[in-house]
Amino acid sequence: MRTCEEPRPPNGQSPIALAAGQSEYGFAEKVVEGMFIVVNSITIKIHSKAFHASFELWQLQGYSVNPNWQQSDLRLTRITDPQRGEVLTFKELTWQTLRIEADATDNGDQDPVTTPLRLITNQGRIQISLKRRTKDCNVVASKLMFLLDDLLWVLTDSQLKAMMKYAESLSEAMEKSAQQRKSLAPESVQITPPAPSTQQSWSQPFGVSPNASSISQYFDKHDMKESSYHLLISRLDLHICDDSHTRESGTLKHGMLGGAIQLTFRRMAFDYYPFHRAGDACKHWVRYSEAMETRGQWAKKLVSEFQSKMEKL
Secondary structure (H helix, E strand, C coil): CECCCCCCCCCCCCHHHHHCCCCCCCHHHHHHHCCCEEEEEEEEEEECCCEEEEEEEEEEEEEECCCCCCCCCHHHCEEEECCCCEEEEEEEEEECEEEEEEEECCCCCCCCCCCCEEEEECCEEEEEEEEEECCCCCEEEEEEEEEEEEEEEEEEHHHHHHHHHHHHHHHHHHHHHHHHHHHHCCCCCCCCCCCCHHHHHHHCCCCCCCCHHHHHHHHHHCCCCCCEEEEEEEEEEEEEECCCCCEECCEECCCCCCCEEEEEEEEEEEEECCCCCCCCCCCCCCCCCCHHHHHHHHHHHHHHHHHHHHHHC
């Protein structure tokens, strides 16, 4: 993989649907979604203007799950609402070991001497929720949760500085990509007519009556109001060490080898909502609390003040 100076245009319609000679969510999509994938090892190499990185995964598995993130009948792994013309699907990826390594490129803007950044983790998983339109299979919203168990990470100060520079080199490309996604984000969803009865039989879960109201309520319960990305680490032990050495008259002075700091985080979580508009409600957020109500009030006030100033200009 390579980072682009300018973001590429969207991929358009689903290639699976086009190869099957159909333009809407149908049998071909359901067959591909139902596949259970097992990969012994996979290596992903990323090249950027400032650095190159590699991701190595062992014992990777990908499969469909129900809205409660449990493996079950495939008919329970999707929720289709014909009235909305949308379908929800749920996936999970698991692995045994993940190795991440990053280093500066020779022609990059990094320092001549840098320390490669390395991270090795144990078991982890990614939970993916997708909301698509049934008429063209385009993704309307998505939710990605990156879950890690106990994680031990030893960083030197030079590695920490290098990591900050790597993040800075990617920030411009990520900002351009985010602007493109926001400009292409759908403002409204067009309603498509109900699919044939043979199609509906695939999407209705057991124990749910086929009437429109029950399907709509079940859809609302697991719906993604907007796209979001989440990282949850059960326990993180972070060790930051000073790898610089103080020398005096060519002799290493004892007791001046630098210092170290250890940070322990429990249930550390990061939530990112890239398309959330200022002043909008936050009740659908994963970790919503009543304390956000106060924040929402002054956020709406700031937005109204900004809008009034813009109107005057």
